Amino acid sequence: MYIHLDFESDTPIYKQLMHQIIAGIAKQELKPGESLPSVRTMAADIGINLHTVNKTYHQLKEKGFILIHRQKGVVINPDGTPKADEIYMLQLKNALYPLVAESVCRGVKEEEFRQLCISLFQEFTQRKDRSK
Amino acid sequence: MYIHLDFESDTPIYKQLMHQIIAGIAKQELKPGESLPSVRTMAADIGINLHTVNKTYHQLKEKGFILIHRQKGVVINPDGTPKADEIYMLQLKNALYPLVAESVCRGVKEEEFRQLCISLFQEFTQRKDRSK
DNA sequence: CTATCTGTTATATGATATTTATAACAGATA
């Protein structure tokens, strides 16, 4: 899995890594049961410290995306990511709130906002070409 | 305008304040040309330091929501908030990206996500009752 | 048995972000 980090970004790199792994799961590039590189390997691969990777992995574990076995290593949750519950939906709403507020101020129409979301959904859910 | 801060939140309070002012503008509770409390007054009202309010105001100025006059004080941009440009739309897309990714993993359907956005849009754009 | 692989823990350091506290300044205005 290809990881790209922007060290100039104001988004901390442990979060960037987390987002990219989640995106990989969403795109099914990372499948349930699949192994992730060890904290040391991942850290070396992308040129950061192992503790930073460790932080990412633990947050992903906390959210139910992965399992961490002390010796076997890290695997994508074989049962898949836990389904959205009320708490998640509330948290999602709170995250969307300021984005929608600013968009309204800037005259972004509901339709335009919707289209943006749809295009993002498609980016994750569209079938990849496996025929080649 | 009523401001509520959560000091336990991991969202810094200067951002919480920023989001609430933007929400106020979106809801047209704060109208173009309207004054905002001085940094000192606002700080005293909500029980924080004036520099924290100052930081909020400057970020809002940077984004074009407000104007800051050295003596007159702070007013909501009389020309309204600048319209969304390509840069804003890209930034919005980048902000939505991880939210959509996680939602896809958790089985949130596009339709459900859309409904959530619509309900938020309505929260900001619905006409207030001015007949009473 | 030993070397090597896991994640884990501990300790330290440096940089940056957040928030507060005091104080003073400059310009407009009542």
Added chain:
DNA sequence: TATCTGTTATAAATATCATATAACAGATAG
């Protein structure tokens, strides 16, 4: 002149982010 703006400067406390080294414990491959 007193009071109101935002601004600037300095300091300090605290938290977050990221790195660096080192060691530990358990599983496993040779």
